[in-house]
Amino acid sequence: MSQTVQRGGNPMLKKRISVSQKRQITIPIEFYNDVGIEKEVECYIQNNAIVIRPVRESGGEFDEQILADLISQGLSGEELLTKFKETRKKIRPAVEGLIAEAELAVKGESDHSTYEDVFGTEEDDNA
Numbered sequence: 836m837s838q839t840v841q842r843g844g845n846p847m848l849k850k851r852i853s854v855s856q857k858r859q860i861t862i863p864i865e866f867y868n869d870v871g872i873e874k875e876v877e878c879y880i881q882n883n884a885i886v887i888r889p890v891r892e893s894g895g896e897f898d899e900q901i902l903a904d905l906i907s908q909g910l911s912g913e914e915l916l917t918k919f920k921e922t923r924k925k926i927r928p929a930v931e932g933l934i935a936e937a938e939l940a941v942k943g944e945s946d947h948s949t950y951e952d953v954f955g956t957e958e959d960d961n962a
Contacts, residue, residue, distance in 0.1 A: 862887070897926055 850863050862872070875890040901922050905915055939945035 898923070 848866065848869070850866070852860055852863065854860055870889055872889045876887050877890050878885060878887050880886070901919060902915075905918050905922070910918055936945060
């Protein structure tokens with residue numbers, strides 16, 4: 836039976852499930868439906884917890900920019916299609932890398948730049 840608990844002011848659906856001898860679990864149907872699992876999930880460890888979430892294929896957010904860039908490079912036909920597919924596959928890993936880098940910066944575990952480092956200060960502009 837599922838229960839709703841409060842965590843950090845946000846309601847969270849919680850359910851205890853068993854793990855089989857083969858280390859398998861069954862995702863409760865309400866969890867499955869609520870998060871929109873289709874064919875695959877991705878699994879990772881974050882803050883000492885196993886996170887399972889649905890795999891979302893690219894929604895095409897960068898398709899126009901990718902195509903414009905490839906066309907500006909003079910690509911067309913099959914060559915354009917092939918290069919487009921290759922480039923589109925690189926988007927998700929790049930975004931995930933940026934997110935991981937941002938999380939490290941938030942924890943103070945990586946080098947980062949401040950706004951002033953990147954854009955300077957008003958004093959720099961007036962000098």
